[in-house]
Amino acid sequence: MATALGPEIREKFQAALALSRVELHKNPEKEPYKSKYGARALLEEVRALLGPAPEDDDERPADDGPGDQALGAGEPRDAEGPGAQRVLRLAVVEFHLGVNHIDTEELSAGEEHLVRCLSLLRPYRLSLGCVSLYIQAQNNLGILWSEREEIETARTYLESSEALYNQYMKEIGSPPLDPTEHFLPEEEKLTEQERSKRFEKVYTHNLYYLAQVYQHMEMFEKAAHYCHSTLKRQLEHSAYHPMEWAINAATLSQFYINKLCFMEARHCLSAANVIFGQTGKIPATEDTPEAEGDLPELYHQRKGEIARCWIKYCLALMQNAQLSMQDNIGELDLDKQSELRALRKKELDEEESVRKRAVQFGTGELCDAISAVEEKVRYLRPLDFEEARELFLLGQHYVYEAKEFFQIDGYVTDHIEVVQDHSALFKVLAFFEADMERRCKMHKRRIAMLEPLTVDLNPQFYLLVNRQIQFEVAHAYYDMMDLKVAIADKLRDPDSHIVKKINSLNKSALKYYQLFLDSLRDPNKVFPEHIGEDVLRPAMLAKFRVARLYGKIITADPKKELENLATSLEHYKFIVDYCETHPEAAQEIEVELELSKEMVSLLPTKMERFRAKMALT
Known part of the structure; x- marks a missing residue:
């Protein structure tokens, strides 16, 4: 039986929670943490009213020590009895004090409160009334240690939370109490459905933080797995911020691109487009207090970032096809092209449905909407010019979309990277083009977009970027010259105009290669x-x-x-x-x-x- 709780304690606790949720910008400019300090004072009053935790109470099971996640062979015990109930309420207060100190940048004090919370809860950690709070405390300590760059410590806390969730779901499974319920009267307790929703949200946060930690540790496979699980769960539980969800899905696509898993990458990008389209249509919640419509600049930035991920997809798929079909001098190998055509059917049949189910986001109408986007984009390597051109046009569409936000004024580096990707799209498309004159025109387009950048950029501040562009422009001229020589070789008697053009292209290529090489010289030109x-x-x-x-x-x-x-x-x-x-x-x-x-x-x-x-x- 739960012990009775006086109205004074309940009211002070609820008032503290209300103050904790006040956004910082709503405080006076000179006192940004005024509401946080007010909440802290109330929490300390609640702690004093609850009294000290019993140290030697027969109702408290033996402490297994830090890090132990199992309760042993016996049945898990609920935290019943007046002493245990007081311990749990004190732990809730310690948790909120810990979060409060972290929010006010007093990290050491915040850590002490969270560790105290865990110490109080450890004997009951697998119980119905305790497990959610225990996981939340460990999650917060994981974040704290991650911000201190102590990644191994962060990982230990977060993996411990994951293990506790899995053990609880396996051994008990019923929705546990939300920590706030320890300060609510019986008639205001949450429904099982709401408890489940909140507990699953806690676990989703745990997976999200684990994804960040594994990314930091360069454990990219695990990071991608946890990121995917997080995104999937957020959709299942309708607990997501459309703009944030979309950019995370688009970012995940880049991992799949690097692994040459183009079907999975396409699914992530298609889902990102669909969910991003919900921006502003979902009402603000506790997690997303600001209306997305109030953030037009961020909206356009995220739209541009997703577009850049699509560009990388189109470019990588085309470049991978080129690598598979080129000979030792970089030209199309017709035998390799024929072999890949023969393999195409096998690629189509290769566990496609299984692979698709493994990454599938959403159900019902959402799933259909994502599939509709996917069906317009190929994921198999293009084998001829028409297939490559289809990807090129998609990539170019997103180049224009990305450049709407990432303009040269204000976003120099980003703008240049988008232009370089645009150039790379033309370059790889030229590989698939059989007509030499048309290939020349594609390289000419590359030069037209890149050459002006060499004039606009100050080499003192953009040395590396300048080198990249000089090298790329030189190579474009070099490719054009090679093509013009090949065209001239087919003529019986090349006229002076062709000879002049070849020499002109040669001279331009030499100029930019020399600029690149000169940039490597020291201040004494050596x-x-x-x-x-x-x-x-x-x-x-x-x-x-x-x-x-x-x-x-x-x-x-x-x-x-x-x-x-x-x-x-x-x-x-x-x-x-x-x-x-x-x-x-x-x-x-x-x-x-x-x-x-x-x-x-x-x-x-x-x-x-x-x-x-x-x-x-």
């Missing part, structure tokens, strides 16, 4: 003896392509051609010499190194023949 690991491969590639470009310049002047061959040899030789003194570099550019060695061997002979020919004329 090229480094040791190239940093982060730029080693691009630097070696730039040297290799510069060497090749000088060898591709078309000129009728023999003296100029000899100079170009000498410059080409100089760059090939740099690569060979550098890799001899820095063996780690050889692993980064194995193919280019072999070609460079070959050219270092062949070019001197070619140049000698050229000199001899010049001497005769």
